[in-house]
Amino acid sequence: MIPPRFPRICFGLIALAFTSSIAPAQASESDEGPEIVWHNITDWDVEGRAWTDHERMRWFDRFPAQAKAQLTPQVWNLSRSSTGMISRFRTDSSFIRLNYTLMSDNLNGINMSPIGASGFDLYARDDSGEWRWVESMGPKAATGEEDIVSGLAPGEREYALYLPLRNGIENLEIGVDEASAFVGLTPRETRPIVFYGTSINHGASASRPGMVHPAILGRWFDRPVVNLGFSGNGRMHEAVGDWLVKIDAAIYVIDCLPNMGPDAVRARTIPLVKQLRAARPDTPIVLVEDRRNVNSWILPARNAHHDANHAALMESFATLQAGGVEGLYYIPGDDLLGHDSEGTADGSHPNDLGFMRQAKVFEPILAEALERAARVSSK
Numbered sequence: 470m471i472p473p474r475f476p477r478i479c480f481g482l483i484a485l486a487f488t489s490s491i492a493p494a495q496a497s498e499s500d501e502g503p504e505i506v507w508h509n510i511t512d513w514d515v516e517g518r519a520w521t522d523h524e525r526m527r528w529f530d531r532f533p534a535q536a537k538a539q540l541t542p543q544v545w546n547l548s549r550s551s552t553g554m555i556s557r558f559r560t561d562s563s564f565i566r567l568n569y570t571l572m573s574d575n576l577n578g579i580n581m582s583p584i585g586a587s588g589f590d591l592y593a594r595d596d597s598g599e600w601r602w603v604e605s606m607g608p609k610a611a612t613g614e615e616d617i618v619s620g621l622a623p624g625e626r627e628y629a630l631y632l633p634l635r636n637g638i639e640n641l642e643i644g645v646d647e648a649s650a651f652v653g654l655t656p657r658e659t660r661p662i663v664f665y666g667t668s669i670n671h672g673a674s675a676s677r678p679g680m681v682h683p684a685i686l687g688r689w690f691d692r693p694v695v696n697l698g699f700s701g702n703g704r705m706h707e708a709v710g711d712w713l714v715k716i717d718a719a720i721y722v723i724d725c726l727p728n729m730g731p732d733a734v735r736a737r738t739i740p741l742v743k744q745l746r747a748a749r750p751d752t753p754i755v756l757v758e759d760r761r762n763v764n765s766w767i768l769p770a771r772n773a774h775h776d777a778n779h780a781a782l783m784e785s786f787a788t789l790q791a792g793g794v795e796g797l798y799y800i801p802g803d804d805l806l807g808h809d810s811e812g813t814a815d816g817s818h819p820n821d822l823g824f825m826r827q828a829k830v831f832e833p834i835l836a837e838a839l840e841r842a843a844r845v846s847s848k
């Protein structure tokens with residue numbers, strides 16, 4: 470739940486203020502259904518796609534082309550997935566169809582289904598303005614055309630389509646009934662919460678794209694998010710920091726410990742925070758401890774690793790605070806997945822229950838950080 474100090478606003482009433490003029494694509498006619506008008510979502514942009522003033526190799530890449538020479542090959546390749554991106558639009562169509570081409574024909578992973586790794590997830594605002602889940606769709610092939618939902622209740626409403634977590638997109642169009650209204654909603658100007666982290670941020674092992682904790686928190690705070698999770702490669706790299714500082718973020722959330730050991734945590738935390746603070750003196754920075762593997766209670770070596778990682782981050786946090794760095798926040802790791810061992814798919818990566826639990830731990834800290842940022846900006 471959002472705290473009372475963060476009143477909810479029904480953006481549906483003001484959505485047209487954020488729209489762009491979009492010329493609909495050619496209509497297509499089916500022998501068995503209504504005529505469909507296709508809308509390419511690049512015509513009005515998506516949320517969660519940072520650095521829009523830079524050229525990209527592919528429109529849906531998370532990093533611009535210029536970053537390729539600076540990042541490790543692993544981070545660059547992982548950045549080509551569409552994790553964290555959503556397309557918002559309004560329509561009164563009784564169905565919503567997708568015409569898509571994915572980057573890879575590998576539709577799932579070891580610990581993810583095609584719906585989570587390569588699928589689409591649709592939400593809509595209800596009459597109170599709350600985001601509610603509508604339907605999800607797992608692709609059967611890298612290229613396809615099918616309804617994500619049909620038989621919708623009458624009425625025009627705002628939708629948010631979450632894009633795949635672990636696959637990339639070459640092309641994506643939204644099809645609606647030719648007789649219906651359709652408006653693509655340009656990204657909100659609200660500053661985003663920026664998450665930099667590991668495979669957990671990247672989406673493993675959510676059942677669908679809307680269930681990763683950055684997406685959940687984006688709905689709770691009704692605010693855009695930028696998801697910079699890189700599976701196995703969230704390691705507080707300076708080169709990633711060089712791009713983070715280019716984002717006018719509401720908050721930076723640094724959640725890299727699952728891919729790091731205590732020596733690396735001590736070596737990289739303070740330089741990354743100072744790098745961010747030098748460029749963005751007032752932006753809150755949240756440091757997140759490593760989640761504790763849910764079977765570490767019976768694996769002493771693994772438990773000791775978590776203890777050492779947590780201690781290293783806390784030491785760095787204390788050093789930064791002693792050095793006068795302000796606007797720092799800290800999220801302990803022990804409660805992130807709960808205490809019943811049921812919050813993961815494989816002991817490490819959250820299932821939907823684990824992601825919801827993690828979001829609930831994050832929420833009050835992020836709320837406090839946003840409150841502070843609002844006070845600072847009002848001075």
